[in-house]
Amino acid sequence: MTFGERLKKARIDSGINQADAAKKLEMSRPTLSAIEADKRQVLASEILQFAELYNVSVLSLMSDEESEQSVKKNQMTRLLQYQSAFQKMNEDKQKQVLKYMEQLQDES
Incomplete structure (x- = not known):
């Protein structure tokens, strides 16, 4: 499973739609979509924000x-x-x- 796939799964599992997640993360929905599709590199600070918002560990996002x-x-x-x-x-x-x-x- 790729980073983007793990990220999307964490978002869906947390019950947050893409538009709401993007708003809470202060990024555009297309940017979040690109990250989830592995078309955009993600910053370390963003990984921390994702983990906090989705209530998952950074490790679970980073490793399969x-x-x-x-x-x-x-x-x-x-x-x-x-x-x-x-x-x-x-x-x-x-x-x-x-x-x-x-x-x-x-x-x-």
Whole structure:
């Protein structure tokens, strides 16, 4: 889903028509239409205004849900791999790993 598509969906989900949104954002309806059609670049300040008006996070406007889910899935897969590797270690190795993790955490 493109930025414009996510923006349009957020507007529709918030129950605001394009004309009202444009008025509240102090931009012309054709400008908003062009942004939603990915025909005009959007400014960072405008993204903040969109997020506030539509009551959504900036992140939800900027990133595709499928991409977010893919990242989360990859993170979970990695965690499961680490857990599996940890469980296969003998007790001494597990203690070494835990000690090393504590040292790294103290450094942060």
